[in-house]
Amino acid sequence: MSKKWLSIIGIGEDGIEGLSLMARSLLDQAHIIIGGERHLSILSPNDTREKIIWKSSFQDSIAEIVQRRGESICILASGDPMCYGVGATILKHITIAEVSILPSLSAFSLACSRLGWSFTEVECLSLCGRPAYLLQSYIYPGAKLLILSEGKNTPRIVAEILRKRGYGDSKFTVLERMGGIHERILTGTAASWNETDIAALNTIAVECIADGETVTLSIFPGLPDDAFHHDGQLTKREVRAVTLSSLAPLPGELLWDIGAGCGSISIEWMRSNFKCRAIAVEQNSTRLNYIADNAAALGTPNLQIIAGKAREVIPDLPTPDAIFIGGGVTASGLFDVCWNALRPGGRMVANVVTLEGEQTLFQWYEKVGGNFTRISIQRAEPIGKFLGWKGMSQVTQWVGYKNSKFKIQD
Incomplete structure (x- = not known):
C-alpha cells in the first residue's frame, strides 16, 4: 500500500454514509480531494483540505494529477469508476500499482436490480460525451438496452432515435438518482415519451420492440x-x-x-x-x-x-x-x-x-x-x-x- 498514493472511490446517491470502512479510511487520509462539484459538495464545510474540481478539459486535470504523483490524492467518482468512469482513463496514465480503486454499485447494476433484468442479457452503453447515434447499432428486436445519459435531455433524444428507426413501441424507462432518497422511476413508450422534468443524473432502460413492418438491419456484413x-x-x-x-x-x-x-x-x-x-x-x-x-x-x-x-x-x-x-x-x-x-x-x-x-x-x-x-x-x-x-x-x-x-x- 506504500506505493498507492492515489485512491479512486465510487460514491452512490447515499453519499459518504454509503461508503465502506476502507473507502472512508482512504478518503480521510487523503490530502487532496478531486471530483465534480456534486461530489465535493458532500464533504463537510469544515473540511479544509485542498479540493480540485475537474477542469472543462478533462485531460488538463489528468495531467495535473500525473504532475503531483506521490502526493496523497483521492478522486471521488460516481458509481463504479471502471464502468465508463474516470478510473479507466486514469489507468492509461498511471499504473494500477499506484492506485487503489473502491467501486460503488454501477448505474447498470442498480438498474438491473430495479427492473429484474439479468445483467448478462443486456446491452450497455454510455452517451456521456459520445454521439447519440452510437445507439443505432444496438437496436434490434428484443434487445434490452441500458444507457447512461449525458443529462436531462438524453431520454428525449433516445426516444426520437427509436421512433425514427421504427421502434416507437419500445418500452421506455428512465431511472433517476438510483440509490438515494430522491430515486424515481418513469415509464412509458418511445412513441409516447414527452417527459421534460427529468433529473440530470439518469439512466435509460429500453426494451426494443419493432413497429409492425419495420425492417431491421443485421450486424453481419452485407447490408442492403x-x-x-x-x-x-x-x-x-x-x-x-x-x-x-x-x-x-x-x-x-x-x-x-x-x-x-x-x-x-x-x-x-x-x-x-x-x-x-x-x-x-x-x-x-x-x-x-x-x-x-x-x-x-x-x-x-x-x-x-x-x-x-x-x-x-x-x-x-x-x-x-x-x-x-x-x-x-x-x-x-x-x-x-x-x-x-x-x-x-x-x-x-x-x-x-x-x-x-x-x-x-x-x-x-x-x-x-x-x-x-x-x-x-x-x-x-x-x-x-x-x-x-x-x-x-x-x-x-x-x-x-x-x-x-x-x-x-x-
Missing part, C-alpha cells in the same frame, strides 16, 4: 444497398460481404478505407464490433457528405473521415491493421505507400472492375504475392412480365498479407 446514401459509387451488397470476409475485422483493429465512396466498407467494418476503428479517405466533397450521413444513420458516428488525396494524407495517419482500396488502384505509387504503412501481419484488399486495374493488381502480386478471386454476381430483374438474370460488373479482388517487415523500395 439502399441502407446507404450514395451516387452509385458503392461496393454492392454481395461483393461487400465477400470483401469484409477478406478483411476479417477483429475487435480493436484499425482499417484504412481508401477511396471510400459512400463509406460502406468502413461502416460495416465498424458495425462488426464496437471496438473496431476505421478511417475513410475520400476526395469527392459530395461523397464525404454521404459518408458522414451514413455513419450517423448506421450507428458508427466515430468513423474518422479524411478529405483529400490518399497519397497526401496517408503519411499522417496511424498504422492500420487492414487496408481496403476501392478506388484509385491505378494511382501511381499508391500501393507502395499503403503497403509500407501496413503493420506486419496486416492484410490489404483491393477490388477492381477494369483491365487496367487488373494489370495493376498483378504488378502488386509480383511484388508481394497474395491471392486473386473473381466475383461474379447476377440479380433477377424484370424483363417485361417475366424475370431474367442481369449480371453485375465482375469484380477482381486481390488480397495480400504482410508477413514481415519487408518494405518496397521507391
Whole structure:
C-alpha cells in the first residue's frame, strides 16, 4: 500500500454514509480531494483540505494529477469508476500499482436490480460525451438496452432515435438518482415519451420492440444497398460481404478505407464490433457528405473521415491493421505507400472492375504475392412480365498479407 498514493472511490446517491470502512479510511487520509462539484459538495464545510474540481478539459486535470504523483490524492467518482468512469482513463496514465480503486454499485447494476433484468442479457452503453447515434447499432428486436445519459435531455433524444428507426413501441424507462432518497422511476413508450422534468443524473432502460413492418438491419456484413446514401459509387451488397470476409475485422483493429465512396466498407467494418476503428479517405466533397450521413444513420458516428488525396494524407495517419482500396488502384505509387504503412501481419484488399486495374493488381502480386478471386454476381430483374438474370460488373479482388517487415523500395 506504500506505493498507492492515489485512491479512486465510487460514491452512490447515499453519499459518504454509503461508503465502506476502507473507502472512508482512504478518503480521510487523503490530502487532496478531486471530483465534480456534486461530489465535493458532500464533504463537510469544515473540511479544509485542498479540493480540485475537474477542469472543462478533462485531460488538463489528468495531467495535473500525473504532475503531483506521490502526493496523497483521492478522486471521488460516481458509481463504479471502471464502468465508463474516470478510473479507466486514469489507468492509461498511471499504473494500477499506484492506485487503489473502491467501486460503488454501477448505474447498470442498480438498474438491473430495479427492473429484474439479468445483467448478462443486456446491452450497455454510455452517451456521456459520445454521439447519440452510437445507439443505432444496438437496436434490434428484443434487445434490452441500458444507457447512461449525458443529462436531462438524453431520454428525449433516445426516444426520437427509436421512433425514427421504427421502434416507437419500445418500452421506455428512465431511472433517476438510483440509490438515494430522491430515486424515481418513469415509464412509458418511445412513441409516447414527452417527459421534460427529468433529473440530470439518469439512466435509460429500453426494451426494443419493432413497429409492425419495420425492417431491421443485421450486424453481419452485407447490408442492403439502399441502407446507404450514395451516387452509385458503392461496393454492392454481395461483393461487400465477400470483401469484409477478406478483411476479417477483429475487435480493436484499425482499417484504412481508401477511396471510400459512400463509406460502406468502413461502416460495416465498424458495425462488426464496437471496438473496431476505421478511417475513410475520400476526395469527392459530395461523397464525404454521404459518408458522414451514413455513419450517423448506421450507428458508427466515430468513423474518422479524411478529405483529400490518399497519397497526401496517408503519411499522417496511424498504422492500420487492414487496408481496403476501392478506388484509385491505378494511382501511381499508391500501393507502395499503403503497403509500407501496413503493420506486419496486416492484410490489404483491393477490388477492381477494369483491365487496367487488373494489370495493376498483378504488378502488386509480383511484388508481394497474395491471392486473386473473381466475383461474379447476377440479380433477377424484370424483363417485361417475366424475370431474367442481369449480371453485375465482375469484380477482381486481390488480397495480400504482410508477413514481415519487408518494405518496397521507391
